[in-house]
Amino acid sequence: MTTLRLIWRNRLAAFGGIVLCAVVVVALLAPLLPLPDPDLTAPAERLKPPFSAGALLGTDHLGRDLLSRLIWGTRLSLAVGIAAAVIAAAIGSTIGIIAGFRGGRIDNLLMRGIDMLMAFPYILLALAIVAVLGPGLVNALYAVAAVNVPFFARNIRGVTVGLAHREFVDAARLSGKSGARLVFTEILPNVLPVIVIAMSTTIGWMILETAGLSFLGLGSQPPQADLGSMLGEGRKLLITAPHASIVPGVMIFLIVMSVNLLGDGVRDALDPRLRSGALSRPAAATEVRRKAATPAAGAGAGPLLAVEGLETEFQVGARVYRAVGGVDLAIAPGECLGLIGESGSGKSVTALSLLRLVASPPGVITAGAVRIGGEDTLAMKPEALRRIRGARVSYIFQDPLGTLHPLLRVGDQLVEAIRAHAPVPRRAAWARAVAMLERVQIPNAAARARSYPHELSGGMRQRVGIALALVNDPELVIADEPTTALDVTVQAGILAILDGLRRERGLSLLFITHDFGVVSQLCDRVAVMYAGRIVETGPTAEVLAAPRHPYTRRLIACVPEIGAGRRRLEAIPGLPPPVDALPEGCAFAPRCDKAAERCRTGQIALEGSGDRAVRCLFPEEVPA
Amino acid sequence: MSAALQVEGLSKTFGGGRSLLGRARPAVHAVEDVSLRVARGETLGIVGESGCGKSTLARMLVGLSLPTAGRIEIAGRDLSEQIGDPAAFGRLIQYVFQDPIASLNPRKTIRQILEAPLRHLAGLDAPGRRARISELLDAVNLRAEFLDRYPHEFSGGQAQRIGIARALAAEPRILVLDEPVSALDVSVQAQVLNLLADLRARLDLTYLFISHDLAVVEAVSERIAVLYFGRLVETGPAAEIFARPRHPYTALLAASAPQVGRPLSPPAGEAQELPDPYAPPPGCAFAARCPRAEADCRAAPPPLRPMGGGRAAACLHPL
Ligand SMILES: Nc1ncnc2c1ncn2[C@@H]1O[C@H](COP(=O)(O)OP(=O)(O)OP(=O)(O)O)[C@@H](O)[C@H]1O
Ligand code: SF4
Ligand code: SF4
Ligand SMILES: [Mg+2]
Numbered sequence: 001m002t003t004l005r006l007i008w009r010n011r012l013a014a015f016g017g018i019v020l021c022a023v024v025v026v027a028l029l030a031p032l033l034p035l036p037d038p039d040l041t042a043p044a045e046r047l048k049p050p051f052s053a054g055a056l057l058g059t060d061h062l063g064r065d066l067l068s069r070l071i072w073g074t075r076l077s078l079a080v081g082i083a084a085a086v087i088a089a090a091i092g093s094t095i096g097i098i099a100g101f102r103g104g105r106i107d108n109l110l111m112r113g114i115d116m117l118m119a120f121p122y123i124l125l126a127l128a129i130v131a132v133l134g135p136g137l138v139n140a141l142y143a144v145a146a147v148n149v150p151f152f153a154r155n156i157r158g159v160t161v162g163l164a165h166r167e168f169v170d171a172a173r174l175s176g177k178s179g180a181r182l183v184f185t186e187i188l189p190n191v192l193p194v195i196v197i198a199m200s201t202t203i204g205w206m207i208l209e210t211a212g213l214s215f216l217g218l219g220s221q222p223p224q225a226d227l228g229s230m231l232g233e234g235r236k237l238l239i240t241a242p243h244a245s246i247v248p249g250v251m252i253f254l255i256v257m258s259v260n261l262l263g264d265g266v267r268d269a270l271d272p273r274l275r276s277g278a279l280s281r282p283a284a285a286t287e288v289r290r291k292a293a294t295p296a297a298g299a300g301a302g303p304l305l306a307v308e309g310l311e312t313e314f315q316v317g318a319r320v321y322r323a324v325g326g327v328d329l330a331i332a333p334g335e336c337l338g339l340i341g342e343s344g345s346g347k348s349v350t351a352l353s354l355l356r357l358v359a360s361p362p363g364v365i366t367a368g369a370v371r372i373g374g375e376d377t378l379a380m381k382p383e384a385l386r387r388i389r390g391a392r393v394s395y396i397f398q399d400p401l402g403t404l405h406p407l408l409r410v411g412d413q414l415v416e417a418i419r420a421h422a423p424v425p426r427r428a429a430w431a432r433a434v435a436m437l438e439r440v441q442i443p444n445a446a447a448r449a450r451s452y453p454h455e456l457s458g459g460m461r462q463r464v465g466i467a468l469a470l471v472n473d474p475e476l477v478i479a480d481e482p483t484t485a486l487d488v489t490v491q492a493g494i495l496a497i498l499d500g501l502r503r504e505r506g507l508s509l510l511f512i513t514h515d516f517g518v519v520s521q522l523c524d525r526v527a528v529m530y531a532g533r534i535v536e537t538g539p540t541a542e543v544l545a546a547p548r549h550p551y552t553r554r555l556i557a558c559v560p561e562i563g564a565g566r567r568r569l570e571a572i573p574g575l576p577p578p579v580d581a582l583p584e585g586c587a588f589a590p591r592c593d594k595a596a597e598r599c600r601t602g603q604i605a606l607e608g609s610g611d612r613a614v615r616c617l618f619p620e621e622v623p624a
Numbered sequence: 625m626s627a628a629l630q631v632e633g634l635s636k637t638f639g640g641g642r643s644l645l646g647r648a649r650p651a652v653h654a655v656e657d658v659s660l661r662v663a664r665g666e667t668l669g670i671v672g673e674s675g676c677g678k679s680t681l682a683r684m685l686v687g688l689s690l691p692t693a694g695r696i697e698i699a700g701r702d703l704s705e706q707i708g709d710p711a712a713f714g715r716l717i718q719y720v721f722q723d724p725i726a727s728l729n730p731r732k733t734i735r736q737i738l739e740a741p742l743r744h745l746a747g748l749d750a751p752g753r754r755a756r757i758s759e760l761l762d763a764v765n766l767r768a769e770f771l772d773r774y775p776h777e778f779s780g781g782q783a784q785r786i787g788i789a790r791a792l793a794a795e796p797r798i799l800v801l802d803e804p805v806s807a808l809d810v811s812v813q814a815q816v817l818n819l820l821a822d823l824r825a826r827l828d829l830t831y832l833f834i835s836h837d838l839a840v841v842e843a844v845s846e847r848i849a850v851l852y853f854g855r856l857v858e859t860g861p862a863a864e865i866f867a868r869p870r871h872p873y874t875a876l877l878a879a880s881a882p883q884v885g886r887p888l889s890p891p892a893g894e895a896q897e898l899p900d901p902y903a904p905p906p907g908c909a910f911a912a913r914c915p916r917a918e919a920d921c922r923a924a925p926p927p928l929r930p931m932g933g934g935r936a937a938a939c940l941h942p943l
Contacts, residue, residue: 169725170688171737171790173710174719176744189731342809457898458674487673487836492880496890497899514810544884558814560839562881564864567843568821571814575779 013265019258027075033070039223047241074227081207087145092152096097100160115152122147130218140219185241204259286356288365303330310368323349325532336509338523346532391421396479400465405454411449436467459490502509531587538612548619628664628830634694652901654680656854667831669845677854687713718791722803724783728775735771745794760789781812798830853909860935870937
């Protein structure tokens with residue numbers, strides 16, 4: 001349903017669809033229409049111009065009615081083109097699925113055969129096939145189908161290889177499926193949309209190719225009309241009776257154009273990436289559309305980073321995902337703040353919003369202020385933002401491969417980062433880069449600086465990621481789960497490096513994680529996030545020892561600890577609420593065993609005394 | 625106690641052999657000479673870091689991957705003949721995947737997914753299948769209205785329950801759980817772990833629980849086996865192995881796991897990575913990182929030797 005609507009929304013595709021439908025309906029109705037016999041010759045009536053009495057589109061050189069020939073010819077051309085597409089898709093997809101699913105020797109054999117077929121120019125191949133089989137419409141159909149088999153085989157093989165190693169195929173094997181049953185019930189349903197897309201984008205070509213063979217006299221034989229043969233016959237009279245070639249020419253153009261427009265529409269509508277709008281070009285900085293006036297800055301020397309009432313949402317179609325719903329944070333110079341929460345709680349969007357790195361569209365910052373050294377980044381020009389990014393504030397991400405350029409040596413990437421913010425000579429920059437790599441304990445740094453990212457292990461790459469973030473002596477580093485993808489023994493090393501560097505350079509660190517152990521080892525203060533909001537904050541040791549928010553308390557209880565032995569774990573029933581349908585009042589209320597009527601209405605503020613604060617009406621008692 | 629699962633000398637080599645031109649292809653020994661015995665009703669935890677061969681071992685145990693060498697015996701039956709036939713294995717031993725969503729076909733409803741093993745492995749007729757499906761849903765605490773929905777409509781925790789229901793459908797005796805909760809949030813992880821514990825007690829199941837999270841493994845297992853670079857380096861009762869490790873690698877693992885209230889402990893020594901799998905060291909694979917390594921460690925891989933108290937370690941100079 002949504003697919004149809006998406007095609008309809010695409011104007012060109014809808015136009016193509018309407019034209020094609022009209023052509024197909026007329027062609028289908030041919031036997032019912034009051035048309036003269038298309039093959040009936042009447043030499044006396046030859047070459048009548050269009051709009052003559054009794055022949056709306058005129059007649060050809062044998063006096064046959066052009067309108068009738070056009071409609072019957074279109075019918076034939078469409079039938080042959082579609083039949084060729086179906087045959088090519090069936091044979092090509094079968095080859096592709098078998099090759100992709102079986103792999104190994106069979107794959108090799110089949111695909112080398114296909115490669116050989118592709119080595120010939122396609123028109124030459126089609127001519128050769130017709131030459132062997134003899135001219136005729138059916139043989140032309142075979143030729144066009146054969147020429148298009150490789151396209152399907154290669155496409156479908158690629159998709160199948162990807163699917164054959166997916167876990168659900170293994171799961172089906174373990175459910176007792178094998179061989180043909182596995183292919184038909186597990187692989188085929190996932191390949192089918194790809195086959196449909198491939199067909200819709202090639203069917204126009206196949207109609208054109210069939211017409212081409214007929215034009216050369218190798219397809220339909222006289223007196224039978226198809227669009228190609230009509231064009232071929234009209235060509236001889238191009239000067240004296242141009243309408244005899246213009247009429248079939250215009251029809252070929254209409255068909256091929258409408259098929260291609262519709263095919264592109266179908267492809268776009270079925271492609272999940274286009275569907276979600278992910279391919280639209282994001283803006284250089286996240287859009288800011290504040291609903292209310294910016295909160296005024298506090299006077300005096302404030303913290304290095306002060307976030308007030310930050311709200312970021314994603315507007316996808318009619319839905320609004322409130323990923324960050326009013327976050328307040330402050331980090332003093334040299335302080336490390338841990339931001340902890342479950343997946344989907346808004347940690348990463350918060351981090352990215354600080355320097356407006358959230359992709360826009362669909363992301364929009366709708367409220368709040370982010371002050372770095374007193375300046376509001378949400379009010380900055382893109383140029384000013386670019387100067388801050390990587391210099392005063394830098395990021396470390398979970399997957400360093402995503403931030404490192406795959407084709408540049410890691411040393412060169414560091415040099416580039418240094419020279420982007422300061423006019424340092426190359427040599428000096430290279431020396432600084434190597435020193436930085438040494439500082440993050442990369443063994444043999446001078447040699448490793450010449451490696452490409454893929455030549456390094458995950459732990460080494462993350463060290464390069466840290467070096468890249470720290471090489472310009474930033475004041476604030478935002479690290480988004482930098483060790484989640486790493487093994488514990490590697491993680492321990494990375495955390496130690498990060499901790500050492502931040503103390504030695506007086507860095508401020510915003511450390512995002514979902515691991516209480518890591519927070520307790522690294523962070524001075526911690527902020528706990530749930531459903532887009534901070535629910536509790538305070539000094540790490542105090543929060544972990546005596547959590548005040550029911551969510552924090554129960555989340556800590558869920559985490560198993562080494563040395564506690566075999567036991568039943570605490571669990572929190574239910575799930576966090578989806579951020580496009582947050583409940584009123586406390587977002588944790590549906591899972592909270594202390595929830596009262598009051599918890600489900602109004603706004604609950606983050607309140608507290610001293611350096612601890614909690615967003616709860618009935619916070620846990622703190623033992624004296 | 626009788627052994628539910630017994631494995632001897634299981635090995636898996638990827639690549640190797642010769643190419644068409646007669647050049648030797650590089651080989652990776654993903655799993656080497658692993659022998660295990662799991663008693664009926666027991667949970668054996670298997671821990672190790674990424675690339676140590678956990679998944680390769682698990683896939684061999686359920687028949688998804690052909691061992692290069694070794695023997696697999698389930699409930700006293702030698703399954704060497706059925707190797708390469710996951711359906712034969714599937715009636716005795718089943719697999720729960722790490723990524724719950726990826727293990728469900730996106731174009732099938734939950735009912736279709738659960739029907740497959742009932743039809744092909746258990747051979748049930750339609751009324752039998754219907755009854756069994758509602759039993760399975762009850763067992764994993766899912767509501768019947770989920771049956772006609774598609775996988776993408778489920779959260780990770782729900783999808784993993786469906787994965788567990790699929791694995792249990794044909795009433796196997798053993799479940800291989802390959803990182804079944806790593807993709808889940810802690811609050812949901814605990815729900816799934818408790819569900820697994822209930823099912824084990826109720827259905828008298830035997831578990832092989834694979835994970836990189838030491839605390840989780842310790843909380844669910846009776847015995848634990850530590851895998852490093854494709855080999856078993858230590859086995860022992862869960863209550864002792866991390867508290868008093870004998871193998872230096874187990875000690876390093878236990879010390880590296882971040883824990884509330886324990887200061888950071890950066891590992892000593894320069895090399896903190898696994899050896900190159902294409903050029904494995906001749907002796908103990910841990911020697912480059914091991915503070916206790918001596919010359920004899922580098923000669924030949926140390927065998928797994930009993931250390932008393934139901935423990936064994938593959939180390940020449942144990943702690
Ligand atoms: N098909 C394959 N071809 C070549 N090498 C492979 C293949 N599958 C696995 N390996 C290698 O075998 C070793 C063990 O892999 P395995 O997937 O079992 O590790 P793992 O412990 O499950 O890792 P993770 O925790 O990351 O899933 C690794 O060195 C890996 O690169
Ligand atoms: S506000 Fe009410 S529902 Fe929310 S956490 Fe506190 S007690 Fe529970
Ligand atoms: S055998 Fe030697 S190198 Fe290997 S773990 Fe034991 S002491 Fe260390
Ligand atoms: Mg694995």
